[in-house]
Amino acid sequence: MQALVTTDVRTMELRDVALPGEPGEGQVLLEVEAAGICGSDYGLYLGKHPLSNFPMIQGHEFCGTVKALGPGSSGRIAVGERVAVEPLLGCGKCQPCRFGRYNCCVELKLIGVHTPGGFQEAVLVDERLLHPTGDLPADIAAFAEPMTIALQAVKRGGVSKGEKIYVIGAGPIGLAILLASRWLGADVAISDLVSHRLDKARRIGATLALDAKGDAAAALSEWTDGEGPSVVIDATGVPSVILSAVDMVAAGGRIVTVGISTADVPLPLATLIRKELTIYASRNSVRMFGEAIEAVRRFRAEVAEIITHRIRLSNVQPTIELALGRPDIVEKAIVIFDRVEAHRRRRR
Ligand SMILES: [Zn+2]
Ligand SMILES: [Zn+2]
DSSP: OEEEEEEETTEEEEEEOOOOOOOOTTEEEEEEEEEEEOHHHHHHHHTOSTTOOSSBOOOOEEEEEEEEEOTTOOSSSOTTOEEEEOOEEOOSSSHHHHTTOGGGOTTOEEBTTTBOOSSBSEEEEEGGGEEEOTTOOHHHHHTHHHHHHHHHHHHHTTOOTTOEEEEEOOSHHHHHHHHHHHHTTOEEEEEESOHHHHHHHHHTTOSEEEETTSOHHHHHHHHTTTSOOSEEEEOSOOHHHHHHHHHHSOTTOEEEEOSOOSSOOOOOHHHHHHHTOEEEEOOSOSSOHHHHHHHHHHTHHHHHHHEEEEEOGGGHHHHHHHHHHOTTTOSEEEEEOHHHHHHHHHHO
């Protein structure tokens, strides 16, 4: 079978490798059908991610068909079923794991980062990490993982029906947060520097799509009768942007940080206290796959708009290079495996 191996900084090789063996106890053999390329995959590929560790097989946003079940299978999943993969491997022993918050396990490992991921034709995965996606097409099912990240963020922030919330950044995660907010019945303003992304945000249901170069604060103030949005979710990780959220959010409001940065953010304590703000960090997701699959099912058309590139495994490297140079062109790129393409052609 083919596997795309990241062998060094900015170097990927398509290799012929042996098929994984028979699934062991509690495992399944999965034939990968679609795998999304995430922003963190760019960092891993560039060697800038702390977990870049070559050689590696990337890809943590994927779905596939169950080909074989290992001994002792629970019967929850059948051979031939399409499933999305939850890529988190908690240790099960540390305090957050014991409290059910395996997303922040102190020894958390991720499929596609610590262990070989979805940029290959088949992989062995623990059955407990699989979530049936029913009749969803493979590219939409592969978007379940980014949707879990978005659901985690909006739920951390307590987003609820009728609230006016502001999302900063309209990349794939920002747009998924827009959809997750709509899923919970909230009204969304979103901003970005790239105008294409703002057009897309409007098409998939943003009430306000604001050019980040303009006066977003004034527009938000007008939209909320001077009170400010009750929740601001940052999907950029840019310190100055997070600081602006402190100014823009309503008194008594919540800020959720999803975007990652290694920089420090100097928070103005006086404003935090005057407004009695709550800041939530949001990492990965916990038990969100079932709901994420329902959300991508409802917003199938919108998710299809976010996916700008459907590519082959051999085209991952050029597509990442394109995305790095032209973030205005590549929103979400998803690898569709040849087998799936061939099947689609046969059905036509
Ligand atoms: Zn990701
Ligand atoms: Zn743990």
